[in-house]
Amino acid sequence: MVMEYTHLGNSDVTISRICLGAMGFxxxxxxxPWTVDLETSTAIIKEALDAGITFFDTAYTYNDGTSEEYLGExxxxxxxxxxxxxxxxxxxxDVGTREQGFTDGEWVRHCLETSLSRLKEDYVDLFICHWWGDDCNMDEVLSTMSALVDEGKARALGMSNLxxxxxxxxxxxxEERSLHRIDSVQGHYNLINREEEREMIPYCESHDVALTPYSPLAGGRLTRTPKHQGDSLRGRIDHIGVSKYGATLDADAPIIERVDELAQKYGVSMTTIALAWELTTVTAPVVGVTKPGRIVDIVGAFDVKLTEDDIAYLDELYVPHKLVGVMARFGR
Ligand SMILES: NC(=O)c1ccc[n+]([C@@H]2O[C@H](COP(=O)([O-])OP(=O)(O)OC[C@H]3O[C@@H](n4cnc5c(N)ncnc54)[C@H](OP(=O)(O)O)[C@@H]3O)[C@@H](O)[C@H]2O)c1
Known part of the structure; x- marks a missing residue:
C-alpha cells in the first residue's frame, strides 16, 4: 500500500487521501457512549501515522472536548x-450562544480558541463550521472564520452539512469581499447514503472544493453483513446511527451484501471495498476507528482497483433516501 496525497481544494494544505476521524476518541x-480512552486512541493514531495518514478530524463538540485533547496529546x-x-x-x-452573551462572530472565535487550547496548538490546518446554522448570521460566522485565517489561527476553511x-x-x-473561500465540504456520503451526488459532488468537482465526507463506512454498517451488525459495541448502542440508517435497513441490506460479494471476489475485507468505491469519487474520506488493527484494511483500499462493472454493480440498487441528521433541517 502506498498512501496518496493531494491538495485540499484550492488551498496550499496538502492532505493524505484518508482522514482519521477522532469522534470515537x-x-x-x-x-x-462507545468512545475509547487515551491509550487506545494513541495506539490507533500511531497506526494511522505509520500507514502514511497525515490528516485528522475532530470537533469542538466531540465528547465534551476530550476528543480534541486526546488527538492533540x-x-x-x-x-x-x-x-x-x-x-x-x-x-x-444559536439562541443559546447569544444568551451566553456571545455575538455570532465572538462565538466562532471562542470555539476556535478553545479548540486550540485543548489541542495545545497555535493553529489548525482546516477550520470547519459543523453545519449551516439557520438561527444565526452565517455571513458573520464565515467572515469571522476568514479573519481567523488572516490571523494565522487556521490555514483553510471548510463547511459541513450544508x-x-x-x-x-x-x-x-x-472574491469581491476579500474573504477566504470554503475549500472543503464534509458531507454525509457512502454507498447507502448517496444524496450528495445530486448537487454537492458536481458543484465541488467543478469548483475545486475538496470532498472530505464523513461516515464513508456508514458508521460500520458497510464493514460487516447485516446479520453481524450487532457484533460491535457501537453497532449495538449507536442511537445516532440508528436514527440515520434505521428507516432504510431493507433497501440497504442488498447493497451491503454486494460489498461482501466483492470483498470475497478480491480476497479483501468489506471495509476495503466500501472505501475503494468511495475513493473513486471523493478527495479524502473521514474514517472512524475505535480498535487497533483496523488501519490496514482502510489503507488497503488504494490497492483495489474496482472495474467499471464492479462500480456499476455496487451502484445499481441504490434508491433515493430521505435526508437524515442535520441535513433534514428543511423537513424534506
Ligand atoms: N461532520 C459531521 O457532522 C460528522 C458526523 C459524523 C462523523 N464525522 C467525522 O467522521 C468520522 C467518521 O465517522 P463514522 O465513525 O460515523 O464513520 P465510518 O468510518 O463510516 O464508521 C466507523 C465505524 O467503522 C468501523 N470500522 C472502521 N474500520 C474498520 C475495519 N477495518 N474493520 C471493521 N470495522 C471498521 C469502526 O469500527 P470500530 O469502532 O469497531 O473500530 C467504526 O465503528 C468521525 O470520527 C468524525 O471525525 C463528522
Whole structure:
C-alpha cells in the first residue's frame, strides 16, 4: 500500500487521501457512549501515522472536548506538527450562544480558541463550521472564520452539512469581499447514503472544493453483513446511527451484501471495498476507528482497483433516501 496525497481544494494544505476521524476518541457521553480512552486512541493514531495518514478530524463538540485533547496529546507525542494536518469544527451560533452573551462572530472565535487550547496548538490546518446554522448570521460566522485565517489561527476553511446552493452563494461572494473561500465540504456520503451526488459532488468537482465526507463506512454498517451488525459495541448502542440508517435497513441490506460479494471476489475485507468505491469519487474520506488493527484494511483500499462493472454493480440498487441528521433541517 502506498498512501496518496493531494491538495485540499484550492488551498496550499496538502492532505493524505484518508482522514482519521477522532469522534470515537475521548470520554464516553450520552451522545457517543462507545468512545475509547487515551491509550487506545494513541495506539490507533500511531497506526494511522505509520500507514502514511497525515490528516485528522475532530470537533469542538466531540465528547465534551476530550476528543480534541486526546488527538492533540497523541500527535504531540508521535509526530512533528508540520507533518500532520488537523481539522476541527465549530458548532454554529444559536439562541443559546447569544444568551451566553456571545455575538455570532465572538462565538466562532471562542470555539476556535478553545479548540486550540485543548489541542495545545497555535493553529489548525482546516477550520470547519459543523453545519449551516439557520438561527444565526452565517455571513458573520464565515467572515469571522476568514479573519481567523488572516490571523494565522487556521490555514483553510471548510463547511459541513450544508446544501450546494448555500456553498455556491457564499463562495461566489468571497472574491469581491476579500474573504477566504470554503475549500472543503464534509458531507454525509457512502454507498447507502448517496444524496450528495445530486448537487454537492458536481458543484465541488467543478469548483475545486475538496470532498472530505464523513461516515464513508456508514458508521460500520458497510464493514460487516447485516446479520453481524450487532457484533460491535457501537453497532449495538449507536442511537445516532440508528436514527440515520434505521428507516432504510431493507433497501440497504442488498447493497451491503454486494460489498461482501466483492470483498470475497478480491480476497479483501468489506471495509476495503466500501472505501475503494468511495475513493473513486471523493478527495479524502473521514474514517472512524475505535480498535487497533483496523488501519490496514482502510489503507488497503488504494490497492483495489474496482472495474467499471464492479462500480456499476455496487451502484445499481441504490434508491433515493430521505435526508437524515442535520441535513433534514428543511423537513424534506
Ligand atoms: N461532520 C459531521 O457532522 C460528522 C458526523 C459524523 C462523523 N464525522 C467525522 O467522521 C468520522 C467518521 O465517522 P463514522 O465513525 O460515523 O464513520 P465510518 O468510518 O463510516 O464508521 C466507523 C465505524 O467503522 C468501523 N470500522 C472502521 N474500520 C474498520 C475495519 N477495518 N474493520 C471493521 N470495522 C471498521 C469502526 O469500527 P470500530 O469502532 O469497531 O473500530 C467504526 O465503528 C468521525 O470520527 C468524525 O471525525 C463528522
Amino acid at each position: 475521548g470520554v464516553p457521553n450520552e451522545q457517543h 497523541a500527535l504531540r507525542r508521535l509526530a512533528t506538527r508540520d507533518d500532520v494536518r488537523i481539522a476541527t469544527k465549530c458548532p454554529p451560533p 446544501f450546494a446552493w448555500e456553498l455556491a452563494e457564499y463562495n461566489a461572494r468571497t
